Amino acid sequence: MLSIRRSTSAFVAVAIGVMLVSVATLLLASGRPQVPDRLARAAVVVQSPEAGTSADNFAPTRPWSAATAADLVGRLGGLPGVAAAVPDRTFYAQPLVDGRPPATDTRREDAHQGHGWSSAQLGGLRLTAGEPPRTAGEVVVDSALGLPTGAPVTLLTAAGPAPYTVTGLVDAPGVHVADEVAAALAPGVRAIGLVLAPGADADRVAAAAGGVVGADGQVLTADARGALEPRNDARTRWIGMQVLTATAALAGFVTVFVVASTFAFTVAQRRRELGLLRAVGATARQVRRAVYVEALVVGASAGLVGLLVGAALAPVLGRLLVDVGFEPSTFRVRYEAWPVALALVAGPVIALLAVWSASRRAARVRPMEALREAAVEQRPMGRLRIATGALLVAAGVALSVGTATADEARVAAQYALYAVMALVAGATVLAPAVVGPVVRLLRFPVRRSGGAIGMLVRGGALTATRRTASTAAPVLLTVAFAVLVSGMVRTTTAAYAAGRADNVNAGWIVVPDRSPGLSDQAVVATGGTALLPTTVFRTDPGTGPADRPLTALGVDPAGFTAANRALTVVAGSLDDLRGDDTVVLTASANLRPSDSYAVVFADGALVSLRVVAVVTDDSLPGDLLLPRAVVRTHDPSALTSTVFVRDRIAAPAGARIVDVATWAAEADAAEDRLVWLFTLLLIGVSAGYGAIAVANTVLLAAAGRAADLRLIRLAGATRRQAIWLVTAESAVVVLIGALLGGGVAFVGLLSIRAGLAEQVGAPVDLVVPWSVIGGVLGLCLLLAALASLLPTWRLLRHRPGRSPVGLVG
Template identity: 50%
Template structure:
């Protein structure tokens, strides 16, 4: 019977066209995304490509989606390590690599690109080639990228964390970034995380690597060869992580919808072929043989579709990789490598999907009785089985419960509960469709009874008589519309709610934000006035890195009304910092800050005796910190301070709030994200612009919201494309099997136009039915999510549904349904003449 199934698939290829197309596209997407994912591995950064052996600081485990820098070595450890590593035979230099924020200003505007400055000695770690001009020899001199078009001897303004500073270009390199003297880099940067070992000609790299491991021990990690790719910048790592989410979502959607389309195709085919299966049973075929025949059909379709899809994925992968780079889901320089295993794995997965999807249909085919071969009536008998009733009711109740739970869910669970509710309701209503369709059709189709002619009555009765056919054709529309409304509405409602929350939380007339820069310098903060936070990263005793922020006494006093104190007092946290300047350090010279970082007694630094630490409750519970006790924190420069916990609060802008002077003393390259204003700015803000509170709320999430919206449209487009195939395929199969009905109508006096009109009206009615059920699935989940978001942000969030996108989806379903039904109907009507 397996061979019979293969022959049947060849003879009935038109009935399997939809399943073939869906599976082919699904395997193509799996092959393409697998190739892109396999190619999205880290690569050795260009600036380290000229060094065979590198040493980095120990790596700390971080949670999913966190990309904070690892703890740097202390200055004393760097000095000791470089001295010992320099003594390895064959090593000519041990270079402590330092990085800091630097950005050129040309024609009054910051220039985008690589915004990192380095010490001149770091040039030895990369194969950049000769310098045109000379290296920097003193403060105020810089070697920069030749691509900027600035010749040696020319003046240039560099933005640093302190503000704009004048420099003289002494040379240019065919390399990104800015290179200053090592002494200047040490002042501008934080701690050292990478030491590069420059080796002489003929040096034994394996021996150098081994000796470096003995010297470093547990105090770091030695990297050589391809392992150097672990030094990929955190920003590129984050972009790759986002790209992985996109690829995973695409693969999941393609797999799920492929199963749905193939399963629905074979299930509907079994319903239409009951007489055929009954005839096989009548001539002696056993239920097992019938099941094997259906599996043979699926095997033939699956093998051909999977092979075609795997080949198509190889062709599309490089194009798709380029699109991901343009959209911001992969880092610049990413390219796709063609390997054998992704298309082979996609082929096997596609074949497995085909056989899995046909399991239920094969069992139904095996249960067809021999007397079905003699049955003449087409009306459905008992379209709902007991298992379908139980499963449908269970999924519907589960979806309703999840929708209700969304209203009171926490911030992290709102989206998950909404998705679970929609998925459960889609499955539940799809399973219960044969029971739901008749009463819904009777209610919605009553206006058709009052139309002129018999078309309305025929449409109504056809839908009621063939419940399974109506349910099968409405189900893909239900899935398409429900998914589109839910995902797009969820994305837009969440973005709008968070924007409203930001507007409420700002509590200021205006906000100064970066303009062409990654953040605001101290000069910009001072010019703006207002209050702000200075973000940084700190490292506790064990555990992952922690996000922290420096805050001035004024900013802490202003936030006191929104910080619910659970332990201690915010007054202790206001003792440190510098109250005279918004930047918290304008009265300090570089020598003063250096002294403070070493543990000096500048009261503005807010050290262990001058200021306190404000800790968020979740972090205090996690680390066991309580108000009044002291904690040891390592900072961005590698130095450690002991600070007192002033207060534990329910929530705060950052897990740790520190005196701003302390943060600046230990993190010379930190940049401020925004400054809140209650009045006009004090002066010109270099690298910044002023926004109103509402404009800031919309602007604050622009890039992230853009990536999420692009991701949403990709998923919706894929789902619509797949379910569009299901709509078209089901309509073609349903209409092609009604040739006898059309012949009866023609013999009864109906014109060809009337028959085609009836088919078109029935297709439109089925699309409307699926759309109504899809809306019924999506809106409970969206309303529950809106309620939860409103409670979270403390304001009434609006339900935002992008109706233009939804109308395009519904219009596409309608066009596909009508077109797929009318074309075979025309052919059938012509044959009936």
């Protein structure tokens, strides 16, 4: 019963799906956190306490104060087997080249980080030239900068540019200064590395270190030291995991969808063959089992091919993920057992899931079907299929309502994706019932422009609605996902940019240029209103530290009030935000003016603050406000993120000036870039897969039309008319799929727009991605036309009266 020609479409679909799943899972298995190079020689690392939950899953740990760190260093250094206990201090420092920061990769935190020289031993760093820094004003830099020892260099720090002298060179990014300078620039400590004596047992040292630090930290060894990787690398790795997970999930869904459509189409073409089997005594169970065996053979063989291709492509795609920013520079592909096992199982499982409905339909074929020559479908849609389709559509509508009422954009996006999945599945199940009305709507233009050919196209679509629906299913899926994902991203980006711009009362905005932030000297040069962010940790003196990380903004209250249109004071006054112990909170903190509020700052100091005002939650681009001087006192390495100015000015070193609209569009530029790349990846998976499925199903349909084309030629149709008939049928099928897919996506986009309007508190324009729609639709039309023309041209090479062997069926 197994036919190679008829199984090719399903084989290709399963192979591609398994290839995508195997690549995604191999890359996922390789995405473990990496031990930073600068800590690689520290077999044991003691880390400060982890922060609690927050909106930022990559918040730093709560730092130890300088006094606590010094005490721990002394006690840890005295443990048996420990040669040295070295505090790892990290602060912002960036060499200037020709008065500007060098054009390094700003995604790499180590490109603009400074450390104390003693921490160099934690990574086994050695001088390639010169001497270590011993006093203030001396620095060791990366040899890639091309500076010789003894040369002057300007370091840009949080305070501003400062002159230094190069005393040594190393082959590593970042800069190293004297330990005393590092202690002043980074008083808080988050990690202490232990360099072990030769022959010391790391596990015993780790156990002893755990007894020293107790609950005020955690001891890391071996691969667990990967928790110390830079926050940017951790965030990038997390983004990559989301991309790969979504790709694997979409690949699995699309594969089942496409293969199910392919098997359904194949069963519809083989009704006479199945009827003959029933006529010679085959039971319904035997027919169903035969279909399952065919699917199992196709799934197993295609799964093996997909796994081999995916394993070969994984390193190439891994490097591509690093280049585009979905994985950190430390990412390396590793081959592990579970992705291989999953890929081997995925092929047969996907094929069996996809063929379930087709096997039931095959088992219902009656023996009399073998005697029928007509291709007219005899049986309407069953009640179970109608009920299933109605339930899927209802689920999609319910999820769309959830999208429109979601409080967070992330939750709304998830609901929207699930809604479209449900609606796509529902529309596919109910498509035979929809094909007729859609074709009747097209009756006038088809008849008028196509004459007899148009009438044949319309008649064929109406009498073979299941075949038409099965062929249109890949187009429906392709268009729906492409339109939804691209429209969702564009609409969301535009909505948040507009809302961000509306909240700002300024003429121009100064932003960093080739650096992660602005120095104090640059802020003074602008004369504007600056935002100085830092991370603090919420504590409750009565119950002990809760270590909940929060984003605090150091501001001048008068300037901030003037520049922020969204600011709404619920209680108290921002004018009282002055001194060393005041704070402004949002209403979600559930505190009132005069209440106390204890936090731990970046230097590890625990300070009890006094609430002077409460504002609405949407008033701040953070969690709380502090006087700028307080932030600078406790976080010497904090950098200004934004400065609002009235008039255009000359940008200082490490900065550039942009208008409000540009700033609003660029505020999340790096994230928007990754989101759009992610969007293109999902569109590429769904559209590429859908296009292949369209070509496969149309190719099967056209190859099975030998008898029809022979009758048309005998009736007097020319070769050109026959080709036009097949091409028009393909175009109608693509149009039906595009209309259904576009309608599904439009429902999802409307719900997303409603949800965004609720979140930003203003009307949101729906951005329709016409270029994406045109590209996807054009690709489907092109492949459908080619897939129908090639077998038709081969069939029409013979005279109408002849029936060459192998052309029929």
